[in-house]
Amino acid sequence: MDDLWLLTSPSYFGFEGINPLSTWFCYDKTRSLILVLLEVHNTFGERHVYVLKAGVGEDHTRPEGVDHQWTFPRQFHVSPFNDRSGYYVCAVSGSSHPQSVYPNTPLPTIRLDLLTSDRQSKLTAITRARTSEPLGVSSLLTTLIQHPFLLFLSLIRISYQAAKLHYTKRLDVYPRPEPISPDVSAEKSYEAVANPPQEGEAIGAGVGWQPEGWIHLRSKARVHEFLEARSKTMNLTITLIPSNPIDVRRTYNATDLTTRTLIIHYRSPLLFVLLFVLPSPTHTLLLGSKAERLFTVSDEELFLEVFEPQPRTRISGTQRFRKWCLPTTLPPGNLSSPPVNALDKDMMWDLEAILVIAGYYGMEWIERALYRIFRAxxxxxEEPWNGWKRLDRRRVPEQSPGIGSMRSGP
Known part of the structure; x- marks a missing residue:
């Protein structure tokens, strides 16, 4: 690769607004296009890159005037009114190297057609460059004056269209799934998930995850501290493998030669939160792995053994709070709770644990209340707060093929 050009909507003094797509054009030393990178963004701050190679996997036929065209399966959650099934058809025009045709610089156009899983047309989006001029004082000042209005107008327009689809067209919202891991072997370790990506050869992966909040960071720190000591007392090796490539893969080794190993693949740091806020590792395994598919373990019995608390007869105040926050009826009716959680430092009242538990359930309550207020x-x-119900019975949403999640009636 010798040169790289970007077609995007720039940020304005740090404010990016809603920028669904940034397109990277990659050229070799002969100024020939070799790669097109589609960097797709969603409103959750996540990013996914589709890697399209010039001359590789392209459609056999393409419309007149189109330089390159690819059809590939969808993997990333963008619109809340669509699942991740279906295909994209990406058509690129005007992709010649800008300096190779100077002074008549090309104006690239990206056309994306969204197809359903049976390859029926569903939606078309077009991004095109209308002008191309060198950056100077005049063009810079014009951009600085005009750009904030364009950013805010885009936000208003998208919000208006979303409200129209939801309240007028009766399209329900799909919850946000975790991005696809760039580690193919790690991705294969996960069980089937709700809102799965379209089957087919993946040509990209997630490159941007949601930032971790205070609840995630404190829970993660508590789990790491616990596993550091636990691996030595139990004389075993514990490996944590995240989907997020920016997150750190951690391995806790015992001092002696070990024969037992526990490997945990996780899609989200919510794993650490569940270990901290739920009463037992059994609760975490059922809700986080069986119901929500957030993580998988190499050995379920060993996982339960690692996070099993020390024997105790009197229940702690922190554990009482955990049990009080749980739903009154859980699908496994005989699911019991130990007197303490293995991650608690204080045997009666762990202030940090109480703050994390209150924060976790408080945010869940606020989210649920807002949806009720706005009648969303x-x-x-697939409601985020109904994980225990999904464990008991996975429901199949009523869908109209090719349209999304349509609800009939009032």
Missing amino acids: RFVSG
């Missing part, structure tokens, strides 16, 4: 709707059975 998730796809039936």
Whole structure:
């Protein structure tokens, strides 16, 4: 690769607004296009890159005037009103190297057609460069004056269209799934998830995850501290493998030669939060792994053994708070709770644990309340706060093929 050009909507003094797509054009030393990178963004701050190679996997036929065209399966959650099934058809025009045709610089156009899983047309989006001029004082000042209005107008327009689709067209909201891991072997370790990506050869992966909040960071720190000591007392090796490539892969080794190993693949740092806020590792395994598919373990019995608390007869105040926050009826009716959580430092009242528990359930309550106030709707059975119900019975949302999650009636 010798040169790289970017077609995007720039940020304005740090404010990026809603920028669905940034397109990177990669050229070799002969100024020939070799790669097109589609960097797709969603409103959750996540990013996914589709890697399109010039001359590789292109469609056999393409419209007149189109330089390159690819059809590939969808993997990333963008619109809340669509699942991740279906295909993209990406058509690129005007992709010649800018300096190779100077002074008539090209004006690239990116056309994306969204197809359903049976390859029926569903939506078309076009990004095109209308002008191309060198950056100077005049053009810079014009951009600085005009750009903030364009950013805020885009935000208003998208919000208006979203409200129209939800309240007028009756399209329900799909909850946000975790991005696809760039580690293919790690991705294969996960079980089937709700809102799965389209089957087919993946040509990209997630490159941007949501930033971790205070609750995630404190829970993660507590789990890491616990596993550091636990691996030595139990004389075993514990490996944590995240989907997020920016996150650190951690391995805790015992001092002696070990024969037992526990490997945990996780999609989200919510794993650490569940270990901290739920009463037992059994609760975490059922909700986080079986119901929500957030993580997998190499050995379930060893996982339960690692996070099993020390024997105790009197229940702690922190554990009482955990049990009080749980739903009154859990699907496994005989699911019991130990007197303490293995991560607690104080045997009666762990202030940090109480703050994390209150924060976790408080945010869940606020989210649920806001949806009720605005009468917003998730796809039936996929509400974020109904994980325990999904464990008991996975519901299939009513869908209209090719349209999304349509609800009939009032």
